[in-house]
Amino acid sequence: MIEFRNVEKRYPDGTLAVERLNLEIPFGKTTVFVGPSGCGKTTSLRMINRMIAPSSGQIMIDGTDAAQINTGELRRSIGYVIQNAGLFPHRTVLQNIMTVPRLNGVPKAQAAERARLLMHTVGLDESFANKFPTQLSGGQQQRVGVARALAAEPSVLLMDEPFSALDPIVRTELQDEFMRLGAELGTTIVFVTHDIDEAVKVGDRIAVFAKGGQLAQFDTPAKILTQPANQFVADFVGRDRGYRGLSFAGDAALVATPVTSVRVDDAPTPGNPRDWVVLCDAADRTLGWMRREDPPRFESAYGSAAVYRNGDSMRVILDAVLMSPSGRAVHVDEARRPLGSVGIEELVAAGLTRAHA
């Protein structure tokens, strides 16, 4: 656990950046510091590896006061990743990744071998090994930055707005990959962002900071979205927090209504020709919706993505409902066979508005 005990930081010009911060950051999880600009997130992060010294209070790492740990040792055991990667421009990708192991006296060949392995871990092709940072895209540079931070096998990784400068698609890709990687490696990650969506996505715990480095709420993403502690958090989290909160609500209370399905090349079925029916292939796998009057062929299927499975979140199911031409999402089993369907009525009956608006 990393523990902030009554930590304050006042800069020499008198700015109070962090005021009496008390916070317990669990090991092996991702904790996000989020809040508007200037509220002391970066200052708090940098006090963990003593790039910034607290004015008062203590930061305990696994029960030891960080102020008592040798600065070099502390920095080596804590990785640091920043926006725009901060790579050394005159060093190749491989040399950048080898930096800390080489400083630690790891022989060159061994450090290079490990660096190549790390390139693989962060999804970089070996052909980039001898390129310089400017020859890489922003996303690729950020992958090198993460590989460089991981090279020292840190137990704690500090990430300060690591994905903020990337375009939305690359950003989403890196968020997905690195958060999976962090969980796999069991690394304790402390992650700074000003973006609540990113915080909710990557965080196991979220610390919402208000002006002056005051902690407004420290909780799970679900709690922050569904039970903001005060007006500041509610405003910061935003108006559509109810919709975001659906990501954390399961489908347990949802009861699907039976559906009529027809197979490709089946004979027409009796009933209202304008009714929506589920079209399936010969193995009964859902292809999409069609009107009963349409010819039951593959090309008659609409809304093939409007399906959900057991365990999907209410947000996924609501998306499927909204995307569906019939206004209903098909509940499918593992083999994609239709089990029933739900529309807005079933979602509301399962507590959609009551629990999350």
Ligand SMILES: Nc1ncnc2c1ncn2[C@@H]1O[C@H](COP(=O)(O)OP(=O)(O)OP(=O)(O)O)[C@@H](O)[C@H]1O
């Ligand atoms: N070296 C410094 N000297 C004086 N004031 C500083 C210094 N560094 C930061 N500050 C001030 O301390 C406050 C907190 O800054 P900090 O960078 O920690 O906030 P932040 O939440 O990370 O903001 P941002 O998202 O804009 O980076 C701000 O008012 C900032 O202007």
